Amino acid sequence: MCQLKLPGCTHRATQADHIINVKAGGGQYDVDNGQGACEPCHKQKTQQESIEARRKIRRIPKPE
Numbered sequence: 001m002c003q004l005k006l007p008g009c010t011h012r013a014t015q016a017d018h019i020i021n022v023k024a025g026g027g028q029y030d031v032d033n034g035q036g037a038c039e040p041c042h043k044q045k046t047q048q049e050s051i052e053a054r055r056k057i058r059r060i061p062k063p064e
Helices: 040-057
Strands: 015-018 034-037
Touching: 015 040, 034 040
Parallel strands: none
Antiparallel strands: 015 034
């Protein structure tokens, strides 16, 4: 079962996801840093992490 349950979730986990992105300090091979995700949820989470990483590089303030 998908553990992210974001909008568009298919509820069937077909991919592995790092809870804390490896580049953000999460353990790549840490079993406790993993969760199941469906493809749509994994894609959404990855896109959001990418946006956040670019925002930090550019030092653009996060909209509130």
